[in-house]
Every structure is written in structure tokens, then in C-alpha cells.
Amino acid sequence: MSSSSTLRDPRVAQALDRMFTRAEQDDAAFQRAADRRPEGFDDTDSQQRADAWSEIYMPISADAGRLLYTLIRAVRPKTVVEFGMSYGISTLHLAAAVRDNGAGRVLTTEMSAAKIEAARRTFEETGLRDVITVLEGDALHRLPEELDADGAGSQVDFVLLDGWKDLYIPVLRALEPRLAPGALVIADDTTFESVKPYLDYVRDPANGYEGVTFPVEDGMEISCRL
Template sequence: MSPTSTLEDPRVASALDRMFRCAEQDDATSSRIRAARPEGAEPLGPQEQADAKAEVYMPISAQGGRLLYNLIRAARPATVVEFGTSFGISTLHLAAAVRDNGTGEVISTEMSAAKAAAARRTFAETGLDDLITVLEGDARETLATVSGAAGFVLLDGWKDLCLPVLRLLEPRLAPGTLVVADDVDLPDLAPYLDYVRDPRNGYQSVTFPVEDGMEISCRL
């Protein structure tokens, strides 16, 4: 019998299918949330945004998830760091790869307490919870408490915070470490992209054309 990946485990496949179907309602949910905001209201801070959008999945694409799985299988990192758990779609892809590598762990971060709780339930249901630690709160604070090297980084939280989170992690990035950011088409990610695309900052960066685009940067 040919080997299969943990992504094909019925528990994992069922959870991903359910969450992707729920994510198809994101546009309608986001519109309802925007409509409930008073006109001229002050812009929301990161934590307020996270709480306001606690129902919105904001997932990576299915193809993007499989790309992440393949990258981690190839790189075999000891520690995968994720900025932005949401409901855990991307996290499941990361943890499935770690499981199939036979070594490693996933440290993920999420500002929304409701999303973090839902994600933890899903991780337990899929049998991957032993590989995943969810740090609840602002990643700029929670990741500062984590020691050791980050062997692979996924940045998929609030786009304006991707650069500050990367700069926080940089002292822990060994040469050859891959850093992936999702949604290159979103304007808030522009400062991050300018940074990793400038060779003076120590990265070799390439845009991978999957859905809204992923920026894959290798630490030099």
C-alpha cells in the first residue's frame, strides 16, 4: 500500500472540508460586521479587529495549505511559528506536515479568544493537538516569550503587523529559514513586501502565484 499524508486522515480531511465550507460565508459575514459599525467610527486596533471579526475565517486557500505542507516536509523544521491561527485551517496543514516528518512542533498565535478556543477543539478532534501550542494574545508580546530558533515561519495575521512580527523573530532565524506571508495583493502587506524584497535586509524572496499570492522568503 502506498503511504498517505496526514492530510488524508478522515478526521483532518473532514475538519478542513467543514472549515473551508464555513469560510465561503466570509464575505457575507464581513459585510454584516461592517454594516453594524457606526459611520465615521474610529479605526479599530488589532485586538478590537480580532474581537469584531471573531466569526470570520480568513483562511489560506486549499492549494496554499498544500504548498505549506510540502515546504515543511522538505525543510523538516524543528519549530514552526505561525502568526494568525484564526480557526486553524493553516495550522492543520502545518501540523500534518510535522506529524508526517516524525519530528517538530507548531507554535501558533491568535488574538481572538473565541477563535483560539474553537481552534483548540478542532486540533483535539483531529488528533494533532499534541503538536500544536496556541499562544493567545498579541503575537508581538507572546512570541517574545518563546525561546529557541524558528525553523519555519508563516505570517498570516493582520497584514500591518507582519513586518513587526518578522523583525521580532529575526534574531531566531538561521540562514536558510523559510518565511512565508499570505495575501500579497493586500495593500497593508506592502511595507512587509518592500522589506523582504530588498536584498539589503537579508532575504531572497519570490512570489508564488497561488490564490492571492504567497511571498516565500529565504533568510540569507
């Protein structure tokens, strides 16, 4: 286990600075994407959305990234699952913490081929690719497939939900049979109206979670699997 933070490695710090700077242009990128959407575009189709918004970073904030890093260093999960990699800003924070713990892995999901290609280059450049597995395609299918391939004993200890908000509940439900007791589930953007059904779900005692909202950027819900 490292006594220093990989987030301070110049390769990682420079990559994060570069991506956060590019993410400042998200509003303009969103407008360009909206202007060129083809006729018949279906915003409920996850792959179409991913392809249409492939220029947009949609990142967590720097404070949220440090929160994720800190939580992983504290709880020392063996398997970290991320729903919604985008260009990999959040993934770098997760992977840096796993690296510094000295054990563990990050399984992350993304549907945009362009984002996956760019993120893999970044993971290679930062020296973190060996602790990251990128699953391309529908997280609802790819995550169970990957975890099942690891055997019946495979458990998930830490989850970050930061993909399409309408899929937060389906992805969590798909992971629930594999959640270890005490697993942490972090959901980003809790101030969004589209996240309300998810919040209702994890705040219902019948569903087996206890949690709290953390006031960072657009809000994060931190839930513990009881």
C-alpha cells in the same frame, strides 16, 4: 517519519472540508460584523479588530495549504511559527506536515478568544493538538516570550505570516534574532496593497533575504533567511 499524508486522515480531511465550507460565508459574516461595529471602533487596535471579525474565517486556499504542507515536509523544520491562526485551517496543514516528519512543533498566535476555543476543539478532534501550541494575545509579545522560555538555543526554522498585514514587518523583525540560517518565511496575500511595505522590506538585499512570489490564490512570498 510517515510515508503517508495526515491531510488524508479522515478526521483532518473532514475538519478542513467543514471549515472551507463555512469560510464561503465570509462575505456575509464580514457584512454582519461591519453593521454591528460599536461607535468609536478603532480598526488600528488589533484586539478590537480580532473581536469584531471573530466570525470571519479569512482562510488560506486549499492550494496554499498544500504548498505549506509540502514545504514543511521538504525542509523539516523543528519550530514552525504562525502569525494569525484564525480558525486553524492553515494550522492544520502546518501541523499535519510536522506530524508526518516525525518531529517538530507549531507555535501559533491568535487574539480572538472565540476562534481559539473553536480551533482547540478542532485540533483535539483531529489528533494534532499535541504538536500545536496556541499563544493567545499579541504576537509581538507572546512569540518572543515563548521562544525565550525555551532557552537561548531556540531557533525558528519556518514562519507563516497571515495575520494583520500592517504587522507583518513588526512580527518578522521580532523573530529575526531567532531565525535560523536558511529559515523560510512565507507571507500570504501578497497582492494586497497593505502587504507592499513588507514586500519592499524582504526584497531589499540589505535585509538578508532571497525569495520569490508564488502565484497561489492571492499570492505568497517565499523568502529564505540568508
